[in-house]
């Protein structure tokens with residue numbers, strides 16, 4: 001893990017945050033403004049006004065890259081992609097294939113973007129970041145809130161797929177409930193498992209993680225997607241974790257009771273989502289593997305990136321047996 005900003009200054013002595021029992025503790029994010037269709041929040045939905053910073057490696061950022069792609073927001077919202085390595089300087093641009101340089105703020109390190117938004121910012125420098133070019137600040141850096149904005153607020157912008165709604169009104173409660181339900185044991189659970197520093201903390205996290213996967217394996221035996229017959233934001237919150245599971249979390253994070261390929265429904269579901277038009281272009285497995293294995297020196301001191309597993313997300317899936325999009 002890299003450092004963090006303390007009153008606007010970069011400190012590298014900070015480490016992966018853990019409690020006294022060795023449990024990984026995720027920090028809360030601090031930029032929580034919203035873009036709104038009518039501009040009432042001060043951040044109106046306009047083409048060309050916003051810029052998204054992502055890491056291909058990061059599952060939270062991945063959600064936002066997917067929504068941007070699927071909603072047809074690529075022309076309206078520009079995007080930079082940091083390199084895969086997160087070392088002492090945190091996220092930054094190193095000239096690696098797959099990066100997209102920051103032509104908005106000209107940053108070398110992502111922390112510069114946070115410093116510009118708030119010169120006395122204290123907190124972690126995380127992806128994703130939604131930047132407002134007009135006021136020169138960060139609107140929001142919480143993936144779940146960013147995907148909701150991309151899903152709904154830009155529908156009046158030309159070229160945007162207003163016909164696609166990943167959180168329709170009648171499903172909103174259910175979508176939010178499922179996003180909440182998968183967050184702690186699964187999305188954050190893989191990190192709590194991998195970053196645990198004491199045996200009981202690991203045991204607790206890995207047990208919860210697989211209990212939750214077992215549960216969703218069953219649910220997905222009855223319906224095509226997490227909330228029913230249509231793809232929702234909940235699926236786009238689940239997918240980035242499942243995509244990374246076998247290539248990274250099984251080995252690097254010791255999430256190894258089972259692999260996703262051992263779960264017929266979860267595996268076919270993962271392939272179904274991967275094969276949705278546009279999604280594969282957001283799935284950079286090279287950045288994903290390099291990021292985890294090379295950035296977390298405390299759990300992989302050699303920084304060797306394993307060659308396997310051999311896995312094909314393009315192989316046919318069986319989800320057409322259900323009704324659904």
Ligand SMILES: N[C@@H](CCC(=O)N[C@@H](CS)C(=O)NCC(=O)O)C(=O)O
Nearest residue numbers: 058059060124125126127141142143
């Ligand atoms: N709650 C945030 C979490 C974002 C997050 O933790 N991103 C990781 C990358 S996967 C990060 O940038 N970590 C850098 C750090 O903690 O220093 C969200 O969902 O947007």
